Amino acid sequence: DIIFPDAADSLAAHNNAGDFITNVGSDSAIWLTGQYDSISRIYVPGLRIISLITPGNGAATVDLRRSDHAHFWDVGIEALLLTDGANFRNLNYHTSNDVADSLNFSFMGNNVKAVIANLCVLAGIQHSDAAYINVSPTPLNTEDLLTETAQLHIYPNPSGTQVLIKVNGAGKILVYDLEIMDEAGRLILQKPVNLDGDGIPLDVSEWAAGVYTVKAHNESQSLSQNMIVQ
DSSP states (O other): SOOHHHHHHHHHTTTOOOOOOEEEETTOHHHHHHHHHHHHHHTTTOOOOOEEEEEEEEETTTTGOOOOOHHHTTTTOOOEEEEGGGGGOOTTTTTTTGGGGGGGGHHHHHHHHHHHHHHHHHHOOOSSSSOOOOOOSSSSOOHHHHTTTOEEEESSSBSSSEEEEEEESTTTOOEEEEEOOOOOOOEEHHHHHHHTTOOOEEEEETSSSEEEEEEOOSSSSSSEEEEOOO
């Protein structure tokens, strides 16, 4: 409880019940740890999660290095450890009593759902009924290269109040048709916008929690990014 006082308080509030999954990231992956927590709460609200950030590569918390993720931490690659505590919670762990009847399949199923939801969001899987393809018969010039490297940015993400939407590296064409769709593919917002400079603010404080697909497209390109409202 000295290293993770908030986690200790959460455990005490639940009478130290082992009814949670622990989501552990290194301090170089704070965003990933937070995003896993946020996405899981949206898609699997019944899954209790305790998130921890361990300093450096976890050398000070050796029991949080007991899996393959530790090798990624050692070389500075962002990675998470998802653990139920193994032998600290289940006395049958790696013994002859470690059989199906001693497992909580509902809890396991919720964890699988959370992992799949996070993979889908991080991979940018989205609902769409159209595709935009830019085919140029002429060699690329400098402006084309700028267009090719354009990126849609949403900050902060996740958010529950206001976000800023902008495009970096867009070249000359900065006017886009902005479309935002919810998880069911319903169009929530559509309007032409100028995404240069500081971008445009968007108030999402009244929006339902969930993952939204943000698209910005014009005659030259189509960009998309997921936005999490919590």
